[in-house]
Amino acid sequence: MKHIILTGSASGFGLKAVKTLALQGHTVYATMRNVKWLSGANAKVAKELKEWATENNAKVEVVEMDVASTASVNSAVAEIAKKSGGRIDVLINNAGVTYYGLGEALTIEQTEQMYQVNTLGPERTMKAVLPYMHAQKDGLIINVTSVQSRNLIPSLSTYNGTKAALDAVSVGYHYELKSAGIDVVTIQPGAYQTTDITNKSIVGKNEVVQAQYGDDAMAFKRALLQYFVPTPESGDPQEVADAMLKLVEQPKGERPLWTIVGGGPMAEKFQAMNQAIKEIVEFNINILPQLFPAQ
Template identity: 30%
Template sequence: MTQDTAKVWLITGASSGFGRALAEAAVAAGDRVIGTARRPDGLADLVTAHPDQVEAVALDITDGDCVDEVAADVLARHGRVDVLVNNAGRTQVGAFEETTETELRDLFELHVFGPARLTRALLPHMRERRAGSIVNISSLGGQLSFAGFSAYSATKAALEQLSEGLADEVTPFGIRVLIVEPGAFRTNLFARGAAYFSAEHPEYAETVGATRAMVRDSAGSQPGDPAKAAAAIRLALAAEKPPLRLALGGDAVDALVGHLDAVRAEITEWEEVSRGTDIDA
């Protein structure tokens, strides 16, 4: 692939997990990757192996000024970003009552406001070129939630609704938006020191306690393969009719289908009451 035809990827959280897998897949396809991370030394081996294709850039996605600087620098040096992947994030486990105001706001900064700022910085250039792809890494928790994940799922749901509205706005400009909804994948998201736990309240030991145990005990045994996830994302982006949402993993498909069935059943059960609130003709 020539310098002119190679795509330019900007991937946040590129040092591990989906970010790393996507970076490796893009490099294998001959594309160029600007991988960002709070600790970019995690990309040193990839930079060393592919110095003409990979750059490692320090970026804290919650630092707005830094986001603007990185976006401006990438555009100045490369002239464009063909694929933006908003991937940086972390797990947070805690009951809603256990989650502090600071914890909730910090998580929204990481999963919503940071990606929104970076997207907004790059979007005018994609719009002017009438081309580009925006990949927002959500979760099956973007459509459903359960005990211990109220805060985490709230941020992913917000990201998804921003993405859905954005897609409707920018599709006429040739820009694709892809919401990725993974289940449990073998990344470091649940690894010791990576997952964040709010301070425990004994009243939630039975409900949230089970979620805490699941996160602590399942690290390294998740069924999903990040490399296969990266291949699936690239396949979706290349499709003639790409999906808006892409569930990844059999567990995600099962959970989302079950959730949608439950929502439909509840709407049907209460349909008469719901329709009865319209103004009488």
């Protein structure tokens, strides 16, 4: 059984994944912000998760971590390593924030916040756990990106950028770390309206700019927000938790670089884009050492 760090465990995909993984016998370090009892925003969910673990004889440890803070990440990983005897088998970078609307309506500070959580946060956690994985010559990192790293539609421009950046970083790490015995892969989820993704999204502080935009831009924004209203046909976010479990339990070296979950009618096109990127990257990996051999 594996020791797994999972970020963004307070809700959505993360909370379902904690329970899914723990019920299979894995030890899950469920990280989240603000878990201090009574005063923290996630104190209630942390308490309920601990109670659930006790009731189900599951191995779950709730650990305070803010992925936007290097000090917080390093402190949390050190605490987890102490609890696990220095063993960290899996890191799942799931924490994220969203924004639906015009990119200009975000202040630069809000844009920075999104990149801090969605892009730099996973970089922080990867750099914190990799020394342990190198010592083991073994490990798995799963970065939760999005089909929006391929589906670059308006009214999600900043979010698209954060996820596309993480997806690109993941590709580089995947090939860089392969010979070190460490797998780096991504999950690209589609839209799951029954999560709390919309309720927790950022509200632009500069929305006055909307008055300068044409009807086409505003009509698309309204349609996009309507698309995220849950319906009886909405997908089940448990599918993403199940995809995480499948990757965790697959043999090393056999895990696909990308796993699309709930990609909708465009899933085949997203997969074709992934395949094209893979072919380009592997062409360069094969040809460059031949063109510039070691002296």
